[in-house]
Amino acid sequence: MINKIGKITVYVENQEKAKEFWVNKLGFVVKFEQPMGPNMTWLEVGPSEDEFTTLVLYSKAAMEQQNPSAIAHPSILFSTTEIESAYEKMKQTGVKVEEMLRMPFGTMFTFYDQDGNQYLLREDK
Incomplete structure (x- = not known):
């Protein structure tokens, strides 16, 4: 399927x-x-x-x-194996990011694109 x-x-x-x-x-x-x-x-x-x-x-x-x-608000979750590096690189390039969330089930943070759409980046290990 x-x-x-x-x-x-x-x-x-x-x-x-x-x-x-x-x-x-x-x-x-x-x-x-x-x-x-x-x-x-x-x-x-x-x-x-x-x-x-x-x-x-x-x-x-x-x-x-x-x-x-x-038209709806996108709900997209991206994955990375290097969350700390991704977070710092986004900040350095001027991407609006929220604080890193360190949860028992994973580490993630929210970021926004040029139109203010919200996305989540989560670390996969």
């Missing part, structure tokens, strides 16, 4: 600013980019060239016109 997560759509105010955030601040790569018309691009980014799962950085304004009820 389902064996992978393929794409997660994140609705963004400005695709170029979103691309800059994910590529320049978090080290993602552009996996696919193609014009979809005069004012929009299909834009996918991922943690590496080899990673299957991608984020689709989709125009919020376009989706509001196409299907307003589809």
Whole structure:
């Protein structure tokens, strides 16, 4: 049946600013980019060239016109094996982060993208 997560759509105010955030601040790569018309691009980014799962950085304004009820706050949990390093690097590159949470079941922190969308980064060991 389902064996992978393929794409997660994140609705963004400005695709170029979103691309800059994910590529320049978090080290993602552009996996696919193609014009979809005069004012929009299909834009996918991922943690590496080899990673299957991608984020689709989709125009919020376009989706509001196409299907307003589809826009929701993203709930995405990312994984890392080096939480301390990731936390420091995000802070150094100007990513808004909350305090590190050290729980009995794992260490994690919340971070925000250029539009204020909230994400969680959790350490997998």
